[in-house]
Amino acid sequence: MSTxxxxxxxxxxxxxxxxxxSLVGWQIRYEQRAYWRNRSRGIFTFAFPLMFLVIFASLDxxxxxxxxxxxxxxxxxxxxxxxxxxxxxxxxxxxxxxxxLRDEGVLKRMQGTPLPRWAYVAARIGSTSVIMLAMTFVxxxxxxxxxxxxxxxxxxxGLIVTLLLGTAAFTSLGIGVTRFMPNAESGPVVVNLxxxxxxFISNIWFPTDSLPDVVQKIASFFPIKALAxxxxxxxxxxxxxxxxxxxxxxxxxxWSVIGVLLMLSxxxxxxxxxx
Amino acid sequence: xxxxxxxxxxLRAGRSTPTLxxxxxxxxxxxxxxxxxxxxxxxxxxxxxxxxxxxFEVARGEVFCLLGPNGAGKTTIVEILEGYRNRSGxxxxxxxxxxxxxxxxxxxxxxxxxxxxxxxxxxSVVELVEMYGRYHIRQRPADEVIDLVxxxxxxxxxxxxxxxxxxxxxDLALALVGDPELxxxxxxxxxxxxxxxxxxxxxxxxxxELGKTVFLTTHFMDEAQYLASRVAVMRAGEIxxxxxxxxxxxxxxxxxxxxxxxxxxxxxxxxxxxxxxxRSIDGDLVLVQTTEPVxxxxxxxxxxxxxxxxLGHFSVTQPTLEDIYLELTGSADEPAGSTDHESTTExxxx
Numbered sequence: 001m002s003t004x005x006x007x008x009x010x011x012x013x014x015x016x017x018x019x020x021x022s023l024v025g026w027q028i029r030y031e032q033r034a035y036w037r038n039r040s041r042g043i044f045t046f047a048f049p050l051m052f053l054v055i056f057a058s059l060d061x062x063x064x065x066x067x068x069x070x071x072x073x074x075x076x077x078x079x080x081x082x083x084x085x086x087x088x089x090x091x092x093x094x095x096x097x098x099x100x101l102r103d104e105g106v107l108k109r110m111q112g113t114p115l116p117r118w119a120y121v122a123a124r125i126g127s128t129s130v131i132m133l134a135m136t137f138v139x140x141x142x143x144x145x146x147x148x149x150x151x152x153x154x155x156x157x158g159l160i161v162t163l164l165l166g167t168a169a170f171t172s173l174g175i176g177v178t179r180f181m182p183n184a185e186s187g188p189v190v191v192n193l194x195x196x197x198x199x200f201i202s203n204i205w206f207p208t209d210s211l212p213d214v215v216q217k218i219a220s221f222f223p224i225k226a227l228a229x230x231x232x233x234x235x236x237x238x239x240x241x242x243x244x245x246x247x248x249x250x251x252x253x254x255w256s257v258i259g260v261l262l263m264l265s266x267x268x269x270x271x272x273x274x275x
Numbered sequence: 276x277x278x279x280x281x282x283x284x285x286l287r288a289g290r291s292t293p294t295l296x297x298x299x300x301x302x303x304x305x306x307x308x309x310x311x312x313x314x315x316x317x318x319x320x321x322x323x324x325x326x327x328x329x330x331f332e333v334a335r336g337e338v339f340c341l342l343g344p345n346g347a348g349k350t351t352i353v354e355i356l357e358g359y360r361n362r363s364g365x366x367x368x369x370x371x372x373x374x375x376x377x378x379x380x381x382x383x384x385x386x387x388x389x390x391x392x393x394x395x396x397x398x399s400v401v402e403l404v405e406m407y408g409r410y411h412i413r414q415r416p417a418d419e420v421i422d423l424v425x426x427x428x429x430x431x432x433x434x435x436x437x438x439x440x441x442x443x444x445x446d447l448a449l450a451l452v453g454d455p456e457l458x459x460x461x462x463x464x465x466x467x468x469x470x471x472x473x474x475x476x477x478x479x480x481x482x483x484e485l486g487k488t489v490f491l492t493t494h495f496m497d498e499a500q501y502l503a504s505r506v507a508v509m510r511a512g513e514i515x516x517x518x519x520x521x522x523x524x525x526x527x528x529x530x531x532x533x534x535x536x537x538x539x540x541x542x543x544x545x546x547x548x549x550x551x552x553x554r555s556i557d558g559d560l561v562l563v564q565t566t567e568p569v570x571x572x573x574x575x576x577x578x579x580x581x582x583x584x585x586l587g588h589f590s591v592t593q594p595t596l597e598d599i600y601l602e603l604t605g606s607a608d609e610p611a612g613s614t615d616h617e618s619t620t621e622x623x624x625x
Contacts, residue, residue, distance in 0.1 A: 012412050013412060033397070034397040037397040104393030104396075108392055109393070109394065112382060112389075113410045114410045114453070115410040116379065
């Protein structure tokens with residue numbers, strides 16, 4: 001039995017906002033360590049999109065898209081996979097991991113600590129944003145370096161705004177959708193049911209320009225197509241502006257609002273009463 | 276049935292019981308004496324009354340134990356006090372705070388060991404202890420806490436690679452790293468092997484030496500007996516007895532039982548006069564009930580030596596806490612003290 005020094009009881013000073021922000025910073029580091037160490041999650045969310053990128057982009061190398069004025073196929077496919085990669089590390093990663101944290105009682109444990117709930121949520125979102133940036137960096141490095149995709153400096157605002165809005169929408173939706181997962185085991189099923197069918201009508205794997213109008217209309221209600229279209233707009237050599245497409249931005253903003261509302265309704269549930 | 280017993284009675288005789296009015300802020304004067312106050316606490320789940328009007332107080336520095344079979348309402352009470360559940364009625368104060376409000380200042384002062392509660396599985400023991408320590412303004416060094424729960428060897432091991440008992444010790448480390456004044460332990464040794472339980476007990480005892488208040492729930496009789504300064508026995512959402520383990524249910528005033536075997540050459544009538552409430556024989560096994568066991572045994576053994584009689588299987592027993600407990604909870608068919616008890620399910624969680 002080791003001996004323990006006597007503690008110093010008495011009043012505890014109150015935390016400051018600055019200290020809470022530094023707690024968020026520390027928590028992001030711990031969340032990062034936990035993410036990159038979990039091999040199966042890393043493969044499912046980070047490696048999968050890159051694998052698709054390498055396979056499809058290699059197959060399609062040199063082809064052009066006649067439905068889009070003969071632009072190189074890679075100018076369509078690389079931003080499409082970037083969209084999928086962002087969705088994988090934000091929506092898919094966030095929803096599945098949050099359901100696991102909830103089911104294993106980690107959220108309940110966190111609720112009993114002095115770390116404010118907002119700080120914990122901010123750190124989870126911050127950590128997801130770091131992973132999103134890593135995904136963007138790898139996809140763009142491969143796309144530009146290996147497949148000769150062009151990124152105009154003038155289109156950078158479009159890239160940044162679209163990625164930010166996509167991350168906001170899909171991260172908040174990812175937390176919010178946990179409400180509809182009865183348990184963590186159903187997580188991957190629920191997520192794939194929501195994401196996979198839509199990717200086939202949302203300009204992710206192949207151009208959906210030739211699909212029936214009604215299908216394209218349905219797809220355009222959802223944020224997956226908005227993110228893919230928004231990113232493809234940035235890389236489309238036929239455009240010369242800031243790379244911002246109004247309708248895509250609008251859809252992503254609307255889904256960000258929906259996502260935040262869903263997220264708040266999930267976070268308001270006290271963890272103790274759930275179980 | 277409603278109980279109202281002052282925890283501080285035997286510690287601070289003569290002090291008036293503080294009232295419960297409006298103490299939502301930290302009140303040094305008040306919290307100097309009582310860690311927990313509960314008055315007529317109630318909790319219903321739909322039609323089920325899980326807690327039916329429970330009252331008790333816990334003094335600072337005490338190890339207070341809620342003892343009862345599974346489903347008696349122990350976890351509901353402890354989770355109300357931890358702020359995880361809302362109460363349906365009555366009042367509760369923890370270190371002077373209303374736990375339902377969940378003030379951060381309260382969470383700074385309380386350490387919680389929940390049942391079946393996970394951690395971030397991909398982080399190591401030392402990372403987790405440091406991480407949870409950071410949340411607290413007042414914290415203990417991670418390595419000191421790891422040493423305390425004897426996980427030094429597993430310092431760099433990921434949480435998911437720990438055994439069940441090691442995970443439970445990690446739970447305790449995470450509850451202690453914030454240097455809490457009050458520690459909630461909900462069935463802390465369920466699933467432990469006997470050696471691990473002894474270790475956990477000595478750790479918990481060392482907490483008391485540090486002046487910590489410990490609020491413990493258990494369905495192990497020996498655990499309550501060994502650790503608690505006071506025990507509240509629960510059955511069906513009510514406290515049916517409350518007191519020191521050795522006094523519970525008038526245990527100290529119960530008659531002792533003297534058992535021995537009488538060789539066939541002798542009969543019950545040959546035994547001399549001795550201070551006994553009753554004496555009986557079943558086959559060759561004699562049972563003497565007495566409130567003066569020392570005198571009775573002296574008479575018996577003197578007589579036996581004088582006549583060179585071998586009183587086989589000679590024993591003197593006081594009723595155990597388990598006898599009292601089973602009598603109180605009226606569940607002799609449910610051996611609530613058995614260590615091979617696998618089930619950790621608890622409570623009517625509706």
